[in-house]
Amino acid sequence: MKNNYPKEALKIKLDDKSKSLRKLCVETLESGKRAHLGSAMSILEILSVAYYDFLNISPNNFNDINRDRFILSKGHGCLALYVILADLGFFNKSYLKKFCHPDSILGGHPEYKKINGVEASTGALGHGLPIGIGMAISSKINKIDNNILVLLGDGEQNEGSIWESALSASKHQLDNLIVLIDYNKIQSYGFVKDVLNLEPLSSKWESFGFNVHEVNGHDKKQIKDALNSTKNLNQKPNAIICHTIKGKGFKFAENNPNWHHKSNLSEEEINLLYEAIR
Amino acid sequence: MRKACLSSIYKQAKKNNKIIFIGSDLGPGVLDDFKNEFPNRFFMEGVSEQFIIGMSAGLAFDGFLPYINTISTFLTRRCLEQIIVDLCMHNLPVKLIGNGGGLVYAPLGPTHQAVDDIALMRSIPNMSIVAPCDAHEMEALIEKSVNWPHPLYVRIAKGGDKIISDKFQTFDIGKSITYKESSNAVILSTGIMTQKALEIINELSNEGIDIGLIHLHTVTPLDHKKIDEVIKNVEHIFTLEEHFIVNGFGTSILEYCNNNFQEYSNKIYRFALPFHFPDQYGNQETLINHMGLDNEKIKNDIKQKIGNA
Incomplete structure (x- = not known):
């Protein structure tokens, strides 16, 4: 790795908003006693910038065909999505207290139509990008000037359908497509470099015909600048590689593969999480 | 097609x-x-x-x-x-x-x-x-x-198939088409197997054996109304499909009848491809025959089942 983004991502201090969203995540997790916490913490700042500063999506325009789209292709990171959608009023925050309960709208992966604000059900990996490309093509046919954002996990890029999609996005010159890559470098079994190395990741996406940006995925300004720089570039689709930290914000979970997914969380573990964000 | x-x-x-x-x-x-x-x-x-x-x-x-x-x-x-x-x-x-x-x-x-x-x-x-x-x-x-x-x-079946459907017949997804009624025995078929079923019932008719034919172009959703009528009123029911015998069209009929008309579901006999990967080349017709769906065999089986052997 030649850049300093991973080090900077580890070092950067979280602002109050990031901390309060993390607290909401822990409250949600507490109600379900399980979650892909590490996977949600690496994307919280990316989603924050997307939803609060960039996307033209709100509870009021959610059925408007002109709206922007966001697809969480790595559906297991849904804790981050849920707290932001609740915070923005897509559904009542009280639903967060029923995460994974039998009658809940919020499961371990986001479901279309159950949750206002979710564009497509995801969970099985490698599905969000093809769907997002269909939406991007739709906008081109309808001559709608909007942004289609798809957030991929790094392990998700093991799927062949991602690279089928990348070929097509380039062929159709989908400059309205922004692929956000959560490069936290840890997948379920362990480190990405050991399971199925993605490097050189940046030049891979470049060679598939994308404009590629790299950012510290917990630095909101960098993320925002990268998103804003994708407009009207050169008829190419865009990829933003966000160097992130799995478990960011919880020291003991940071870069720790054991925090990819946790179930049957004890009261003690939950208290540790609360203490960590105080 | x-x-x-x-x-x-x-x-x-x-x-x-x-x-x-x-x-x-x-x-x-x-x-x-x-x-x-x-x-x-x-x-x-x-x-x-x-x-x-x-x-x-x-x-x-x-x-x-x-x-x-x-x-x-x-x-x-x-x-x-x-x-x-x-x-x-x-x-x-x-x-x-x-x-x-x-x-x-x-x-x-x-x-x-x-x-x-x-x-x-x-x-x-x-x-x-x-x-x-x-x-x-x-x-x-x-x-x-x-x-x-x-x-x-x-x-889709192969190109150049003959035409058997009546172009004035109303077509609706989920609604079967009755080619011939019979209270003795009926073949329920789907796809181009209905062409084969038509040949079979005509050949059997020439031998004085009366067999009906209902074409279910729609496998899902099944035409339950028609199946309800047939299972109650017809003595022998045969299904015919160009598909594995496992989990296909015939299975769907059998499952539906077994769930809803258990007392009648033993009336059903399924003609389908045996459950192994096809082991020959040739053409569609030769392979269908090789896998047990030739007209003569089907006719003999039908005759045996209805007691006209």
């Missing part, structure tokens, strides 16, 4: 600007008229079937009506998860047009032979399955498919 199918899609696309055609890597010149007239609604995406299913879902979310066409096994086998997650979980109106249903691709071997497509598609909630018996029926199906609000799998 394939030509009729594609030209019908083109015809409907002229009337409805939401219709989109997506092929994988079809033969040169396929639907050139469509491509020339509506270039922004014609896509040839290469050998990337999994991607194509997701892409079609994205288009359907925005109100488009995608028709996807490629070889049946490349859709139903390779893309099973994409069909389940992207199309059926979202219940989107995407049409999958599968070339080579059954043993059409006999000379190309078992990678291309769609003998499990109905089994795969019928196990997915929200999926509908239609296997027309000829080109006329295919045209009627495509017209009706435009407003069908669910995922739909269309099984």
Whole structure:
């Protein structure tokens, strides 16, 4: 790795908003006693910038065909999505207290139509990008000037359908497509470099015909600048590689593969999480 | 039948600007008229079937009506998860047009032979399955498919099949067509096996044996009203399909009757392909016969079952 983004991502201090969203995540997790916490913490700042500063999506325009789209292709990171959608009023925050309960709208992966604000059900990996490309093509046919954002996990890029999609996005010159890559470098079994190395990741996406940006995925300004720089570039689709930290914000979970997914969380573990964000 | 199918899609696309055609890597010149007239609604995406299913879902979310066409096994086998997650979980109106249903691709071997497509598609909630018996029926199906609000799998048989359907017959997805009634015995068939069933009942009629024939072009959703009537009133029921005996059309009839009319379900006998990968090449007809669905054998079995042997 030649850049300093991973080090900077580890070092950067979280602002109050990031901390309060993390607290909401822990409250949600507490109600379900399980979650892909590490996977949600690496994307919280990316989603924050997307939803609060960039996307033209709100509870009021959610059925408007002109709206922007966001697809969480790595559906297991849904804790981050849920707290932001609740915070923005897509559904009542009280639903967060029923995460994974039998009658809940919020499961371990986001479901279309159950949750206002979710564009497509995801969970099985490698599905969000093809769907997002269909939406991007739709906008081109309808001559709608909007942004289609798809957030991929790094392990998700093991799927062949991602690279089928990348070929097509380039062929159709989908400059309205922004692929956000959560490069936290840890997948379920362990480190990405050991399971199925993605490097050189940046030049891979470049060679598939994308404009590629790299950012510290917990630095909101960098993320925002990268998103804003994708407009009207050169008829190419865009990829933003966000160097992130799995478990960011919880020291003991940071870069720790054991925090990819946790179930049957004890009261003690939950208290540790609360203490960590105080 | 394939030509009729594609030209019908083109015809409907002229009337409805939401219709989109997506092929994988079809033969040169396929639907050139469509491509020339509506270039922004014609896509040839290469050998990337999994991607194509997701892409079609994205288009359907925005109100488009995608028709996807490629070889049946490349859709139903390779893309099973994409069909389940992207199309059926979202219940989107995407049409999958599968070339080579059954043993059409006999000379190309078992990678291309769609003998499990109905089994795969019928196990997915929200999926509908239609296997027309000829080109006329295919045209009627495509017209009706435009407003069908669910995922739909269309099984195409080979080109140049003879025409047996009555063009004045009303066609509705989910509604069977009765060719001949009989209270003694009836064949329920789907796809081009209805052509074979027609030959069989005519040949048996010449021997003085009265057998009815009902064509169920729609495997899912089944025409329950018609099956309810048949299971109660007909003494012997035979199903006929160009598909594995496991989990196909006959199984769906058997399951439905066993759940709802248990006292009658032993009336049903299924003609289908044995449950092993096809082990010969040749052509569709020779392979069908080799796998046990030759007319003489079927006739003899029917005669034996109804006691006319």
